[in-house]
Amino acid sequence: MKIERELSLRAVITGTLIGILLTPSNVYAGLKIGWSFNMSIIALLIGFGFWQGMANTFKRQPAWTLHESNINQTVASAAASIISGGLVAPIPAYTLLTGDALDPLPMMAWVFSVSFLGIWIAWYLRPSLVNDPDLKFPEGIATLETLKHIYSHGHEAGRRLNVLFSAALFAGVLKWIDDFYWKFPRWSPNPSLERLTFTIDPSMLLLGFGGIIGLRVGLSLLFGAILAWAGIAPWLLEQGLVILPKGSSGPQFSIFIEWLLWPGVSLMVCATLSSLGLRLLQERRKLRHLAKPAASRPEMMPAIGLCLAVLLVVVLQSMFFGIAPLLALLTIPLALCLAAVAARVVGTTGIPPIGAIGQLSQLGFGIVAPGQVPINLMGANTAGGAAGQCTDLMNDFKVGRAIGATPWKQVVAQCVGIGIGSVIGVLAYKALIPDPKTMLLTEAWPAPAAATWKAVAQTLTLGLDSLSTSVRWAVLLAGFVGIVLSMLEVFVVRRIAYLPSAAALGLSFILPASVSIMMAAGAMLTWLISRWRPHIAEQFVLAAAAGLIAGESMTGVGASLWQMYRG
DSSP states (O other): OOOOOOOOOHHHHHHHHHOOOOOOOOHHHHHHHHHOOHHHHHHHHHHHHHHHHHHHTTTTTTOOOHHHHHHHHHHHHHHHHHGGGGGTTTHHHHHHHHOOOOOOHHHHHHHHHHHHHHHHHHHHHHHHHHTTTTTOOHHHHHHHHHHHHHHHOHHHHHHHHHHHHHHHHHHHHHHHHHTTTOOOBBBBBHHHHHHOOOOOOOOHHHHHHHHHHOHHHHHHHHHIIIIIIIIIIIHHHHHHHOOOOOOSSSOHHHHHHHHHHHHHHHHHHHHHHHHHHHHHHHHHTTTGGGGGGOOOOOOHHHHHHHHHHHHHHHHHHHHHHOOOOHHHHHHHHHHHHHHHHHHHHHOOOOOOOOHHHHHHHHHHHHHHHTHHHIIIIIIIHHHHHHHHHHHHHHHHHHHHHHTOOOOHHHHHHHHHHHHHHHHHHHHHHHHOOOHHHSSSSSOOOHHHHHHHHHHHHHHHHOOOOOSOOHHHHHHHHHHHHHHHOOOOOOOHHHTTTOOOOOHHHHHHHHHHHHHHHHHHHHHHHHHHHHHHHHHHIIIIIIIHHHHHHHHHHHHHHHHHHHHHHHH
16 A cells, blocks of 8 residues: 655745744734734645646656645644734733833744644544544534535646635735825725725725625624724714824724724623533533543654643743743643533534634633733633634544544644744744734724733722723623524524624724724625525635735735835
């Protein structure tokens, strides 16, 4: 039996180069809209397209194997998912609250350490979760189906790749023109609506994300934007709860967000935590499998890897954030438990509950160490970062099991990926946001994930009494709405096709209305195409959307680097 090439040098290098290209895209998108994009399918298409083309051109070139494709996408997706290590949420929130900003090298070490911990948690969860027939891991299955499809229909993979590159080029050129040559007008019907951030933002990235999120989430964003920015914001002005500077013109996002942030965060946090709790209650019997030891011989290397990861996380918390070693050590069992929970939720729903894991950790540390911002944010960052990489690798393990890949080779690829991602992700973050205190939570950089972590930490530190009466009532009402929506989502979502998404509603309070409008437009456009030409939509919409996201975000990062160089 012929053994396929797997952990080859060219597979690792290909995944590394693709990861270097795509990691800044997720950092950019995370700071813009609080969401990121799984890069596995893009990496598969690019790697296959390049090496298959080389094999066709140079006949002696060995074929790009199925297992090499898997290693390539593992490296690239691990690098791109590095933002779960804290780059767009707890790290900027820590700077906003304390005024302290980590230098690049310490930040790289910290992001790598929490991600490294998640890899070894995934290794020990693999036997019980990947072999569980009730856990489908939808994201992993989507990657697997794409992998099989491109090897059985190579010509179609080439067409998808052409669509992806064309969309990326189109979005990149538009972004470059907008940044350097001619600022595209942000049209608004009248000055009053413009003040409330109702403008048309010609962003291809937002249009692309709209094409991915689906009609339900897109309409929820649109409804939430109308409720928050056309309903509540004018009421705040009438009641004198928000006062605009005299003679102000243009979007006043930074003024309104100081009030709207709180109900938006409350709605998202209460909804995600209650949804997570309800889903776990539904599967309480299945969770017993987590306690069963794997039926395999003990191995030394994974144990050494886990111990090294634990030591690294504890030492770096103490060195960089001044957290007492015993408190730092407390973050480890919490990370182990919550990463296991996140892996199970991803296996069932395909949605990584990283935000919910982070906020749940913040609540825990708010009880254990009240008033301590570093442990509240960075201790929770340990759990969130570990959960992020754990879920990413669990999806890869699901793919690997189906094609007969070697698990330890996938772990090596994942480690390479987080190493590359830590370096490139931090450099991209520093290039985009050189001054977090003045740049974040603005219309240009809303950073909704950072706003959420900051608000939770601030509330747990100062208490609800620190908020105005109107904000407290808004927090309670929004939290109640979030809990009700999450209950409906868990129990009756199949009967109500377009029940509003609680996460999207909350997010629309924290994003400018212009962002929600453009994403909703992308969702509606994709829906129309799917109704008009279902086959075309199935084949090419994801590739086109991914290209728009990658093209604009990579150009945006490049423009920031160019401006830094010139400055």
